[in-house]
Amino acid sequence: NLAAAFNTVAVSDDANPAAGNFDGSGYSYSAQALASAGVTPGASIGAFTWPSTAAGQPSTVTAQGQVIAQGGSGSSLAFLLAGTSSLQTGTVTVTYTDGTTSAGTVTAPDWYNNAAAPGSTLVVTTPHWNRPAGSTLPADHQVSLYASSVPLTAGKTIAYVTLPTNSGLHFFATA
DSSP: OTGGGOOBOOEEOTTOGGGOOSSSSSOEEEHHHHHHTTOOTTOEETTEEOOOOOTTSOOBEEEESOEEEOOOOSSEEEEEEEESSSOEEEEEEEEETTSOEEEEEEEEOBTTTOOOOTTOEEEEEESOEEOOTTOOSOTTOOEEEEEEEEEOOTTOOEEEEEOOEEEEEEEEEEO
């Protein structure tokens, strides 16, 4: 499942920001800022469930083509995600239990920009982030999470999804 593939520490405690490195440069979501926006381990965020991991532990999948077990059916598969370094996109391939596949593009705006882009929805914005020691960027900069979805083939059940290979795409949850 997605949680088993977590490979990046996206969230750090304000008392230990060095434990997080969401963007590859030492910046991360603040656990306290997320909590102030209603995002706590295991919390429901609309249709999504936020990862149950503690601050300082891997809580997101940085996309490297991972194959993720995923059940369910419906009209679309949604992802809670964010991009780093700029707007990020990638193709998610859905494989169904009958062996057929479909594909769709997910769009993840930069967590730093706090604005949705076509193909995405802004889900939550936090009041601040955590910075590495010596950072000259503002401590109170807001950062965001987004949702993006891919269409599913009607009447089929998902077996697994294959994530894109794009280190700027980060996946937190599916719905």
